[in-house]
Amino acid sequence: xxxxxxxxxxxxxxxxxxxxxxxxxQGVVDAARVSYGGVSKGAEADKKLIDYLLKHSHLTPFEHAxxxxxxxxxxxxxxxxxxxxxxxxxxxSFRYTEVKDYFYMPELWRxxxxxxxxxxxxxxxxxxxxxxxxxxKQVEACLATYKKMIELGVAREMARMVLPVNLYTEFYWTxxxxxxxxxxxxxxxxxxQWEIQQYGEAMARAFxxxxxxxxxxxxxxxxxxxxATIAAERAALAPEASAR
Numbered sequence: 288x289x290x291x292x293x294x295x296x297x298x299x300x301x302x303x304x305x306x307x308x309x310x311x312x313q314g315v316v317d318a319a320r321v322s323y324g325g326v327s328k329g330a331e332a333d334k335k336l337i338d339y340l341l342k343h344s345h346l347t348p349f350e351h352a353x354x355x356x357x358x359x360x361x362x363x364x365x366x367x368x369x370x371x372x373x374x375x376x377x378x379x380s381f382r383y384t385e386v387k388d389y390f391y392m393p394e395l396w397r398x399x400x401x402x403x404x405x406x407x408x409x410x411x412x413x414x415x416x417x418x419x420x421x422x423x424k425q426v427e428a429c430l431a432t433y434k435k436m437i438e439l440g441v442a443r444e445m446a447r448m449v450l451p452v453n454l455y456t457e458f459y460w461t462x463x464x465x466x467x468x469x470x471x472x473x474x475x476x477x478x479x480q481w482e483i484q485q486y487g488e489a490m491a492r493a494f495x496x497x498x499x500x501x502x503x504x505x506x507x508x509x510x511x512x513x514x515a516t517i518a519a520e521r522a523a524l525a526p527e528a529s530a531r
């Protein structure tokens with residue numbers, strides 16, 4: 288697949304764009320059937336095969352469907368993303384390119400979850416405007432310092448040290464369907480940080496559009512998370528399919 292696809296906006300300035308795609312549902316079916324010299328037996332039989340493979344954790348055939356994405360995400364999101372190591376990454380280098388005004392500015396500040404040390408909660412008691420103003424002032428100061436250091440002749444690779452982790456980075460991510468399912472299962476889940484959840488949901492949509500049979504089987508047999516949109520999709524699956 289080489290057709291141009293429009294980016295899907297994520298957060299305020301981020302995006303996900305599917306650049307290329309290979310294999311799909313049929314590629315999974317072909318990879319599974321080759322092990323015993325079989326061929327496709329029609330759409331319904333192929334759907335059932337995909338469902339069987341996921342239900343019984345026969346996951347190797349899903350490595351034969353491959354996605355290439357172009358992603359723009361804040362650095363703190365990318366750090367979580369890069370923990371998914373069964374994939375290929377190529378990231379923009381701020382040693383070669385000069386940083387522009389390209390920062391994530393959250394709409395709402397959340398409070399610290401008192402039970403979950405790495406989680407957050409809605410915080411209606413927080414006075415949002417002073418927090419926004421404080422944050423924007425700090426980001427502007429960091430960017431101004433960076434630009435001044437560049438102007439004074441400091442190398443880009445050193446000047447970038449003053450920049451905060453809400454700076455957007457861009458990268459190419461090439462990943463097979465097996466690893467993509469792992470990403471969606473972990474990052475679209477309600478326990479993940481809210482910002483990366485938005486990317487998890489965007490990846491789920493791309494997965495659904497390109498591999499609908501596998502996505503449906505994933506919801507039945509692989510999804511265990513908390514996400515209202517995905518839960519509604521799972522509930523809408525045919526009852527007889529869910530019980531198979």
